[in-house]
Every structure is written in structure tokens, then in C-alpha cells.
Amino acid sequence: MKNRILGGIVPIVLGALIAVGPQTFAHVCEVHEGKMPMACHYTAQAALGIGIVIAVLGLIALFVDGRIRAGINIAVALLGALVIAVPTVLIGVCKGAMMHCHMVTLPTLIVLGVLTIVFAAIDVALDARHAK
Amino acid sequence: MSDSPARRRITPASLPIENLRRRPFRTTALTVVVTILSVAFFGGSMLTLNLKEGLASMERRLGADLMVVPQATSSKAEALLTNGNPSTFYFTRDVAGQVSKADGIAEATSQTYIASLAAACCDEKLQIIGFNPSTDFVIEPWVASQYDKTLQRGEMIVGASVNVSVDGTVELYGRTWPVVAQLANTGTSLDNSAFISNDTVPQMVEASARVSHRAMPKEYADTAVSSVLIKVKEGYDAQTVAENIKRLNPEFASLGFVYPGGVTASTKTSLDTLTGYLAVFITALWIMGLIVLLAVFGSSVNERKKEFASLRIMGATRGMLVGIIIRESAMIGLFGGVIGVLASSLFIFPFSGYIGNRLQLPYLQVGLPAILAMMAITIVLATLVGMAASVLCVVRLGRPEAYLTLREGE
Numbered sequence: 001m002k003n004r005i006l007g008g009i010v011p012i013v014l015g016a017l018i019a020v021g022p023q024t025f026a027h028v029c030e031v032h033e034g035k036m037p038m039a040c041h042y043t044a045q046a047a048l049g050i051g052i053v054i055a056v057l058g059l060i061a062l063f064v065d066g067r068i069r070a071g072i073n074i075a076v077a078l079l080g081a082l083v084i085a086v087p088t089v090l091i092g093v094c095k096g097a098m099m100h101c102h103m104v105t106l107p108t109l110i111v112l113g114v115l116t117i118v119f120a121a122i123d124v125a126l127d128a129r130h131a132k
Numbered sequence: 133m134s135d136s137p138a139r140r141r142i143t144p145a146s147l148p149i150e151n152l153r154r155r156p157f158r159t160t161a162l163t164v165v166v167t168i169l170s171v172a173f174f175g176g177s178m179l180t181l182n183l184k185e186g187l188a189s190m191e192r193r194l195g196a197d198l199m200v201v202p203q204a205t206s207s208k209a210e211a212l213l214t215n216g217n218p219s220t221f222y223f224t225r226d227v228a229g230q231v232s233k234a235d236g237i238a239e240a241t242s243q244t245y246i247a248s249l250a251a252a253c254c255d256e257k258l259q260i261i262g263f264n265p266s267t268d269f270v271i272e273p274w275v276a277s278q279y280d281k282t283l284q285r286g287e288m289i290v291g292a293s294v295n296v297s298v299d300g301t302v303e304l305y306g307r308t309w310p311v312v313a314q315l316a317n318t319g320t321s322l323d324n325s326a327f328i329s330n331d332t333v334p335q336m337v338e339a340s341a342r343v344s345h346r347a348m349p350k351e352y353a354d355t356a357v358s359s360v361l362i363k364v365k366e367g368y369d370a371q372t373v374a375e376n377i378k379r380l381n382p383e384f385a386s387l388g389f390v391y392p393g394g395v396t397a398s399t400k401t402s403l404d405t406l407t408g409y410l411a412v413f414i415t416a417l418w419i420m421g422l423i424v425l426l427a428v429f430g431s432s433v434n435e436r437k438k439e440f441a442s443l444r445i446m447g448a449t450r451g452m453l454v455g456i457i458i459r460e461s462a463m464i465g466l467f468g469g470v471i472g473v474l475a476s477s478l479f480i481f482p483f484s485g486y487i488g489n490r491l492q493l494p495y496l497q498v499g500l501p502a503i504l505a506m507m508a509i510t511i512v513l514a515t516l517v518g519m520a521a522s523v524l525c526v527v528r529l530g531r532p533e534a535y536l537t538l539r540e541g542e
Contacts, residue, residue, distance in 0.1 A: 107483045
């Protein structure tokens with residue numbers, strides 16, 4: 001049960017936050033009509049997709065045995081790394097340090113990405129130990 | 133081939149870690165307590181250090197003893213010095229020339245402030261500061277370290293937080309402006325400012341008129357002055373010079389006088405209040421945490437009588453038992469300390485820009501050596517507090533009647 005919470009519920013919560021954060025509490029810059037969207041807009045779109053995938057993997061992890069859950073959480077950890085890479089390396093956010101996307105969205109996605117990796121790694125370690 | 137828990141050989145050296153492993157709930161609960169203490173200590177200390185660094189940076193950037201500003205704009209001018217919002221204000225008549233004639237003035241220069249509009253997605257709201265390179269004594273000294281030429285008409289020097297394009301320009305009012313230098317981080321609103329020479333101010337005003345509403349009326353654009361910055365002569369104080377300025381013209385009595393030294397003092401007071409509350413909170417938390425740890429370790433002596441008695445029967449000395457308990461508690465302190473520092477770092481560093489923005493106080497991240505030192509101090513303190521918590525346990529084991537106490541468990 002303990003491993004199901006860590007391997008299933010935690011990715012669902014973190015995935016939901018990754019998907020919803022850049023659209024709500026850690027929103028990116030607004031796209032003005034007729035203007036080209038900036039990098040942060042595409043970062044939010046990518047985070048929405050990755051977040052949903054993490055949450056769905058968490059949902060699947062609730063109903064499978066330990067070995068499969070360990071495998072799912074390896075994928076979740078890699079997706080966590082992708083959550084960090086999207087705003088920092090792959091797509092980016094606006095360069096201005098005082099922009100909301102730079103000041104809030106970027107650190108929020110980094111923190112959520114790190115937490116996703118840490119919790120997934122703990123679950124993999126626990127599930128792998130129990131599977132022996 | 134790895135050893136399974138059942139086959140793992142337990143030695144006196146590995147006994148403390150095995151004890152912690154076999155009581156996962158107790159170990160986790162105690163580690164969580166130490167983690168909370170470390171988060172509070174490291175987070176609070178970093179916040180305090182960064183605020184002090186921001187204040188020191190602000191003090192270094194304040195080159196004037198007195199600022200003369202238009203009536204009812206003192207608070208806007210003070211906000212420019214700390215970490216406030218950009219604003220536009222200016223004198224509607226020429227006072228700069230008259231003000232600089234007052235007795236006690238060593239140097240005087242004028243500046244013009246214009247707040248740009250937050251237009252499209254990534255055009256942020258900047259504070260545009262027009263200054264006179266020939267008379268300036270406030271900006272030039274610290275700009276000189278990064279740009280030693282004279283700022284030409286149309287050129288710009290920008291603060292650390294300004295979004296400069298890869299081609300070295302900034303887009304403002306629908307026009308691109310060449311940036312000749314970008315300054316280091318100061319932790320104040322100057323990081324979000326663009327510095328231009330007074331000659332460029334009319335161009336900026338015209339540009340603003342073309343894309344949005346005019347930043348200031350056309351008749352003031354060429355001669356607009358927002359503040360006169362004054363360095364007082366040796367032997368005079370800023371208040372006396374302000375009185376001398378008021379005596380020059382009865383209308384000057386209504387002018388705003390800002391004392392940057394006073395702004396620093398009031399910022400320092402706000403900062404001291406904030407850090408004072410933080411210190412009280414952290415101290416209270418540490419005392420409560422220490423009491424919880426003492427209680428848990430103390431009560432564990434009764435709970436572990438059988439275990440200690442067994443060890444004594446197997447030949448463990450009293451010193452060995454004490455060593456085991458101290459190492460157990462030190463390990464909990466160390467784990468908690470490391471986790472606390474990492475957890476705190478995860479929020480303090482990525483969100484440093486946001487924290488500074490919300491506090492509205494000068495906030496500047498301290499250097500790596502200070503961060504590493506604070507991390508080490510936190511981990512050492514957490515380990516020590518863990519060890520201190522086992523003191524009660526050690527004292528009870530050290531009493532002469534310990535043998536009888538241990539025998540109770542046999």
C-alpha cells in the first residue's frame with residue numbers, strides 16, 4: 001500500500017501540478033493578439049503534455065505489481081528530467097529576470113521536476129528491494 | 133552477490149545504522165524533526181544574508197546625500213532607491229539651476245525618470261533613468277567598472293535584469309535601442325533600469341508618443357528634470373542644505389526632499405524587524421525540536437532496556453553502549469541536516485528573484501563561499517542537536533544504578 005501511494009498517488013499529484021501550474025498559479029506571459037507567442041508559451045504547452053503523461057503513468061502504477069511499478073517510475077523519473085530540460089535547455093522562457101515566466105514558472109517547473117525525479121527514484125529503490 | 137538483511141553480519145561499528153534501519157518509523161519521525169529544524173535554520177539564515185547583501189549593495193550605489201524632487205513625489209523617489217515600481221515624475225519648471233546655487237553644495241546633478249510601458253509579451257516595464265554624464269557623480273562611478281566611455285545619444289546602459297537581445301539591443305516603445313553595457317546585479321530596482329544620457333530623453337519621449345501615450349508633454353521633453361541629486365560639502369549635513377535650498381525661494385518649501393541615508397536607515401529598520409522575527413521563530417522552533425528529540429531519545433531508554441541488557445551480556449561495555457546511542461543520534465542529525473539543506477535549497481535558490489520581488493526590499497544572492505559555509509554550519513548544528521538529544525539517554529546509562537536498571541530488562 002505504502003509503495004502504491006509513493007509510486008502512484010505522488011506522480012498523479014506532481015503530474016497534475018506540472019500540467020496545470022504553467023496555465024494557472026505559475027502562469028507564463030500572455031500572448032497578445034497579432035503578436036508571435038514567446039518561448040514561455042511553448043514551454044507551458046510542453047509542460048501540459050508531459051504533466052498529463054506523468055499523471056496517467058501514476059494512475060496505471062496504482063493497479064500493477066511492484067516490478068512493473070518500478071519500471072513505470074523509471075519512466076516517470078526520466079519525464080521529470082524532461083520537465084527540467086524544457087524551460088532551461090530545450091525551449092526556455094523569456095530572458096528578462098523580472099518576467100513572471102522567468103521569476104515563477106521556471107523555478108516552479110524545476111522544483112516539480114526535481115521532486116518527480118526524487119520520489120520516482122525512492123519508489124524504484126523500494127519496489128526493486130521488495131521484488132527480490 | 134549482496135547480503136540480504138537476514139544474512140548481513142552485524143558488527144559493533146554497523147550496529148547504530150542497523151538499529152535505525154530496524155525502527156523505520158522512529159527513524160523517519162526523528163529525521164523529519166531534524167529536517168524541519170534545518171530547513172528553518174538554513175532558509176532563515178540565507179534569507180537574512182541575502183537581505184543584508186542587498187542592503188550593502190544599495191548603500192554602495194547611493195552616491196548622493198540629498199535628492200530634491202517635485203512636490204508629493206518623495207515616496208516614488210524612495211521606491212527608486214529600494215526595490216519599488218518604476219514611475220514617471222518631473223518638475224514643471226526649471227529648478228535645477230536655482231537649487232544648485234544653495235550654500236553647502238559640493239556637487240549637483242540632475243536625473244530624469246520615465247517608466248516604460250509593459251507593452252507586448254516580453255517588453256517589461258523598465259525604469260528609464262536619464263542622467264547628465266558631464267555632471268553625474270552617482271551613476272558613473274559604478275558604471276565605470278563596466279563601461280569607461282561617454283554614453284552617446286541613443287545609447288543605453290542597462291541593469292542586470294533587463295532582457296537584452298542577442299544582437300545587443302533592447303526593444304522599448306516599438307524601437308530598438310543599442311545597449312553598450314549591462315551592469316552587475318545590485319538586488320535593487322536599478323537592476324530593472326535603463327540608463328540613458330539626458331540628450332536621449334527627448335528621443336525616448338517621442339518614441340513613447342508614437343506607440344502609446346506620451347511619457348511627458350512635448351514642452352518638458354527637452355528640459356525635463358525629475359530630481360536634483362546633491363553631494364553636500366564637508367562640514368554640512370543634508371538637512372541643513374535642504375533648509376538652505378528652501379530659503380532660496382519661498383516656493384521651494386513645497387519641494388520634496390529625500391535623504392538617501394535616511395532611506396537606507398529605514399530600509400535597515402524594516403530589515404532588522406524582519407530578521408528579528410525570523411530569529412525568534414527559528415529559536416522557538418529549535419527549542420521545541422530539541423525538547424521533542426530529548427523526549428523521544430529519553431523515553432527510548434526504558435523501551436530499549438532488553439536490548440541494552442542483551443548487549444551487556446554479550447560483553448559490551450558501558451562506553452560501547454554510550455557510543456552506539458551517540459552515533460545513532462548523530463546519524464539522525466546528519467541525515468536530517470543534509471535533507472533539510474537540500475530541501476531548503478530547492479526553494480530558496482530557484483525562487484530568489486520572486487522572493488526579492490515579493491519582499492520589496494533590496495535582495496541580493498550571496499556568493500558561493502557564503503552559501504557553502506552556511507550549508508556546512510547547518511549540517512554540523514543538526515548533527516550536534518541530534519547528539520545533544522541523546523544526552524539524557526547517556527546520563528541515565530552512566531548512573532551507578534545502571535546495572536540494576538539494565539537488569540530490569542533481563
